[in-house]
Amino acid sequence: DAGVIQSPRHEVTEMGQEVTLRCKPISGHNSLFWYRQTMMRGLELLIYFNNNVPIDDSGMPEDRFSAKMPNASFSTLKIQPSEPRDSAVYFCASTTARGVSGNTIYFGEGSWLTVV
């Protein structure tokens, strides 16, 4: 079975440019998460969706960040305009409803973003 698929795997962009990260969750999973990981702040939950609906976006750092989930098999995280402090690994993760496997969530391989 295919896992969570993210693209691009690596991106280097100039400050001020728009960045779009993409995610395809595992088929049948109804929850999708976007996490950001840095050395300083660890793994931070940015936003998560249940059944394509954003449930909690309190972790989104500022208005430059936005996320969408137009259907059950696709989500995007957009940064516009990007800044050097946005450089991080962005992980997408998905899971089924709690009760089947506890709190197990499945991560993609991450998108490594560098803003110069």
Place this chain on the structure above:
Amino acid sequence: GQSLEQPSEVTAVEGAIVQINCTYQTSGFYGLSWYQQHDGGAPTFLSYNALDGLEETGRFSSFLSRSDSYGYLLLQELQMKDSASYFCAGGDTGGGNKLTFGTGTQLKVEL
């Protein structure tokens, strides 16, 4: 909200047993999970405790005490490949499937 604290680094020798602790402060706690992350890789699920007590999965065991807001991951018969970062993560009763991750512990296994 939740916060989960772990030691930043632990070092042990191959073949030994190591315990990685996790203390948490939370409202609406729903269970404790453990994830492993190798350098450059993605976090992968190791273990989950919904109730107090010990859960064993091969060389790895995880323990939870809700009354003490405390859990730990126990790794036995350490191997070099166990060198990685380990994260505890708390589920939230009010947040659907939301998981908040701990600060992470880097485990170094030496010969």
